[in-house]
Amino acid sequence: MSLKSQLRYHAKPLALAGVAALAGLGWWAALAPQPPVVGVALSDIAFYRLPFGPDAQGNDRPFWPSLLQSETGLLSDPARLPSSADCAACHPREFTEWAGSLHAIADRDLVYEATVEANEDIVRHPEQGRFCEGCHAPAEMLTGRVNSLVSVPPADALTEGVSCIACHTATHADPLAGNGAVTLAYGRAEAERDGPQGAALLADPRAHLAAFGAPDTTALMAGAEICGACHTEIYDTSMSRAETPQAVQSTFVEWRDSWYGQNGVTCQQCHMAADPAAQVIRLRTGDLTPPERYSHRFIGANHVLTDTGLGEALTVLRGGILPGMDAATTRDTRVEQARQTTAFLRTAAGLDLRAAQRTDAGLRIDIAVQNLGAGHNLPTGVNDQKHMWLEVVVTDAAGAILFRSGGASERLGAEDPAAVAWIEHFLDAQGERIINHLTFATAEVVWIRRPIPARGEDVVRYDVPLAAGVVGPLHIEARLLYQIALPDLIYMNLRRDLSVPAVTLAELSATLPEVVQ
Amino acid sequence: MRKLISFASTAIFVGATPVWALTEAEGLAQVKAFTLEHNADLVAQAQGLRDATAAYSAIIAAHGGDYSAAWTAEGPALSDAVSTIRSRWLATSNQYETIEGIVAGIPSLVKYDLILDAGNPGTEAEDVAEFDLTLPDGSVLKRPGSLFHTITEPLFWGSDPAHAMLIVDLDGDGQTGAGEMLFDANLALGASEALVFWAGALESDMTAWEPNRNDAFTAVVTMTPTVGDYFGEWKDSQFLGGSEAAFVAQSRLVDVHGIMSGCQRMYVSAIAPVVASDDPALDAAITTAFQDLLALVSETRAREEAGEIFSVEEADALGGEAQDIAERIVAQVLQAAARHGVEIES
Numbered sequence: 001m002s003l004k005s006q007l008r009y010h011a012k013p014l015a016l017a018g019v020a021a022l023a024g025l026g027w028w029a030a031l032a033p034q035p036p037v038v039g040v041a042l043s044d045i046a047f048y049r050l051p052f053g054p055d056a057q058g059n060d061r062p063f064w065p066s067l068l069q070s071e072t073g074l075l076s077d078p079a080r081l082p083s084s085a086d087c088a089a090c091h092p093r094e095f096t097e098w099a100g101s102l103h104a105i106a107d108r109d110l111v112y113e114a115t116v117e118a119n120e121d122i123v124r125h126p127e128q129g130r131f132c133e134g135c136h137a138p139a140e141m142l143t144g145r146v147n148s149l150v151s152v153p154p155a156d157a158l159t160e161g162v163s164c165i166a167c168h169t170a171t172h173a174d175p176l177a178g179n180g181a182v183t184l185a186y187g188r189a190e191a192e193r194d195g196p197q198g199a200a201l202l203a204d205p206r207a208h209l210a211a212f213g214a215p216d217t218t219a220l221m222a223g224a225e226i227c228g229a230c231h232t233e234i235y236d237t238s239m240s241r242a243e244t245p246q247a248v249q250s251t252f253v254e255w256r257d258s259w260y261g262q263n264g265v266t267c268q269q270c271h272m273a274a275d276p277a278a279q280v281i282r283l284r285t286g287d288l289t290p291p292e293r294y295s296h297r298f299i300g301a302n303h304v305l306t307d308t309g310l311g312e313a314l315t316v317l318r319g320g321i322l323p324g325m326d327a328a329t330t331r332d333t334r335v336e337q338a339r340q341t342t343a344f345l346r347t348a349a350g351l352d353l354r355a356a357q358r359t360d361a362g363l364r365i366d367i368a369v370q371n372l373g374a375g376h377n378l379p380t381g382v383n384d385q386k387h388m389w390l391e392v393v394v395t396d397a398a399g400a401i402l403f404r405s406g407g408a409s410e411r412l413g414a415e416d417p418a419a420v421a422w423i424e425h426f427l428d429a430q431g432e433r434i435i436n437h438l439t440f441a442t443a444e445v446v447w448i449r450r451p452i453p454a455r456g457e458d459v460v461r462y463d464v465p466l467a468a469g470v471v472g473p474l475h476i477e478a479r480l481l482y483q484i485a486l487p488d489l490i491y492m493n494l495r496r497d498l499s500v501p502a503v504t505l506a507e508l509s510a511t512l513p514e515v516v517q
Numbered sequence: 518m519r520k521l522i523s524f525a526s527t528a529i530f531v532g533a534t535p536v537w538a539l540t541e542a543e544g545l546a547q548v549k550a551f552t553l554e555h556n557a558d559l560v561a562q563a564q565g566l567r568d569a570t571a572a573y574s575a576i577i578a579a580h581g582g583d584y585s586a587a588w589t590a591e592g593p594a595l596s597d598a599v600s601t602i603r604s605r606w607l608a609t610s611n612q613y614e615t616i617e618g619i620v621a622g623i624p625s626l627v628k629y630d631l632i633l634d635a636g637n638p639g640t641e642a643e644d645v646a647e648f649d650l651t652l653p654d655g656s657v658l659k660r661p662g663s664l665f666h667t668i669t670e671p672l673f674w675g676s677d678p679a680h681a682m683l684i685v686d687l688d689g690d691g692q693t694g695a696g697e698m699l700f701d702a703n704l705a706l707g708a709s710e711a712l713v714f715w716a717g718a719l720e721s722d723m724t725a726w727e728p729n730r731n732d733a734f735t736a737v738v739t740m741t742p743t744v745g746d747y748f749g750e751w752k753d754s755q756f757l758g759g760s761e762a763a764f765v766a767q768s769r770l771v772d773v774h775g776i777m778s779g780c781q782r783m784y785v786s787a788i789a790p791v792v793a794s795d796d797p798a799l800d801a802a803i804t805t806a807f808q809d810l811l812a813l814v815s816e817t818r819a820r821e822e823a824g825e826i827f828s829v830e831e832a833d834a835l836g837g838e839a840q841d842i843a844e845r846i847v848a849q850v851l852q853a854a855a856r857h858g859v860e861i862e863s
Binding site for chain 2: 312
């Protein structure tokens with residue numbers, strides 16, 4: 001039988017088999033279990049309020065005045081969002097490190113919570129608090145819980161602030177716009193729940209990688225842009241009383257324009273280094289080698305919410321123990337967080353006595369305050385609270401104090417009008433200073449003394465009056481002190497008279513035998 | 518005193534069993550009847566408290582307002598008077614706590630909650646108790662705060678040192694411990710009279726209140742999620758080693774139980790018939806969650822009453838657990854509210 005005949009002979013059964021196969025495939029596709037629909041329409045969130053209206057194109061702005069976005073435009077089902085504790089099963093070190101971080105408690109920290117409430121209390125629509133929660137509680141935002149009537153049930157994943165999925169599903173960030181301008185694909189995290197879990201995940205990690213290791217996310221997490229989306233804050237009329245945009249937090253731009261930004265040293269290379277202080281010391285010498293290992297501690301400057309000396313009060317201030325953590329592990333990771341934070345802070349600054357000379361009126365001293373290790377301004381962040389000041393004491397040969405500036409206590413450092421302090425003031429519409437971080441009442445932000453750029457310095461001059469007959473040698477003690485928040489913030493918003501300790505960033509001690517004859 | 522507190526606590530815990538209703542109208546009527554019944558008891562107890570403070574004031578007045586002379590001459594009588602006042606205060610307060618979850622959740626009645634129990638002094642920015650207190654000597658205290666917890670409780674238990682007139686050995690044990698003092702009779706009588714007045718005013722408005730679905734839902738969704746704040750007050754109270762002047766007479770947990778029982782009663786009586794009509798599973802879930810919430814509060818209070826001292830950390834964890842249940846309840850009730858076109862006054 002020729003080939004042609006064979007084909008003719010088998011054509012019919014082949015065609016029938018093909019049709020049957022196609023029908024079977026169609027049948028299987030119709031009957032196979034379908035993956036559940038991922039995402040929740042905004043209209044399905046009962047009583048969700050949009051008090052600020054649509055955007056210029058008429059689109060809903062569910063997260064306004066935060067610039068947070070959902071990649072699909074849909075919200076998420078809290079029951080399907082993985083808690084960071086779920087990630088701990090395979091990533092225990094990363095989870096434990098993160099649990100000590102400030103990111104983990106971004107929405108649990110009582111000072112933050114009280115400050116948001118204080119802000120919400122002064123506006124007509126409490127939904128204005130979405131401005132804060134976009135960065136501090138992205139999971140609460142993306143599930144529709146930031147609302148005056150909360151019709152969405154709680155879940156562990158929603159209490160974890162900047163959690164695993166907050167970064168590991170990010171697809172876009174705009175660090176110049178800031179105000180939470182990050183797009184999160186929480187739908188990927190929800191969809192991943194339908195893929196293999198537990199041990200099966202190890203055998204088939206494709207769904208997991210697609211959710212949390214997508215190329216767009218991986219690229220974004222390697223750069224400073226994702227950090228800048230939240231570490232850039234600009235007040236305008238949408239959330240404050242500012243008629244013109246007020247740059248409140250400009251850490252990203254400070255970094256971008258610095259030696260660090262120009263040399264590709266990212267935020268992650270310092271703040272996520274396994275040993276951040278050692279990494280900064282290397283960078284101070286010009287060594288651009290990135291860290292050998294990265295950590296999820298996100299070491300920063302908050303020396304209060306890592307202060308294990310607060311004992312049980314620290315747990316209370318940090319909003320309790322995180323899901324998946326126990327008391328012992330929590331204590332251990334906080335101890336390490338505190339150690340690294342303190343070491344890190346001590347790498348940031350230096351003091352250098354530039355001049356000390358006799359004048360007709362007494363003594364003139366020039367002290368250079370140096371930003372030695374911060375890859376952005378010193379101080380940076382929201383500087384109505386985070387501030388530093390210089391304490392200078394001049395004594396005579398007998399140890400008697402001839403001059404003091406900056407006060408003996410941290411409280412004076414903030415309030416002594418003569419102290420040299422790097423701090424900005426929030427002013428209300430009447431020009432009165434707001435001391436407890438009422439963003440929604442702020443009309444203007446003014447620096448009392450501009451912060452010191454990366455690798456820059458600020459030379460501070462003191463004219464010390466000296467009485468006749470002062471006996472030398474004179475002695476100068478100077479300390480550069482840093483405080484994460486004003487005690488007034490905690491007292492006014494949290495109603496607690498909690499001491500806020502100051503951290504000494506740098507010290508100077510010098511004897512001036514030649515100054516006074 | 519310990520026995521008295523224990524008795525008062527037991528009374529409020531037992532009196533909180535909610536009543537299932539066949540229809541919404543029946544349930545709303547039950548809620549109103551329950552509230553009026555306890556409001557009448559509140560008025561009666563407040564009158565008893567007023568009488569007790571009048572007797573105390575009379576002793577002080579008989580000695581020309583000289584507390585030292587009065588104590589020297591009539592120490593045992595004054596000691597008994599203080600004890601009576603405190604027991605009357607507890608009974609009065611507990612009557613209110615039994616209905617607070619309902620009163621505070623109804624928009625037209627919420628001002629009474631601020632005046633009687635939960636309001637701040639005028640020095641605060643929000644939730645101010647909008648009333649002035651005129652005292653028997655003619656002086657007027659502008660916006661002094663709530664009658665129970667800002668004024669009378671710190672006054673009667675001595676946690677407001679400004680109105681402690683004389684430190685005395687009230688219990689005769691040879692020592693002067695915390696709270697052993699004679700307090701300002703003028704303020705005591707004025708505040709007690711105000712309690713009678715405002716409890717009566719609440720009764721009038723409660724009588725005029727027309728129960729309705731919107732109010733019932735609003736009460737549950739606004740009051741239930743406040744449970745976390747109450748646990749916070751418990752944590753800060755002297756029962757857990759804190760220094761707050763309020764919530765010294767009895768554990769704040771007793772109040773929490775009263776308030777949450779009111780929410781549960783409103784749900785079970787007035788809302789459950791609505792929810793169950795088209796979603797029995799949701800109704801069952803909410804009913805169970807309320808039982809879980811009340812059980813958590815009851816068990817915690819029982820442990821406290823048995824002598825267990827809670828750490829701040831434990832109090833926080835318990836408060837977090839209670840808040841979590843409350844938020845689940847509210848989410849479910851709001852979903853039902855949306856389905857039934859209920860308007861919530863937020």
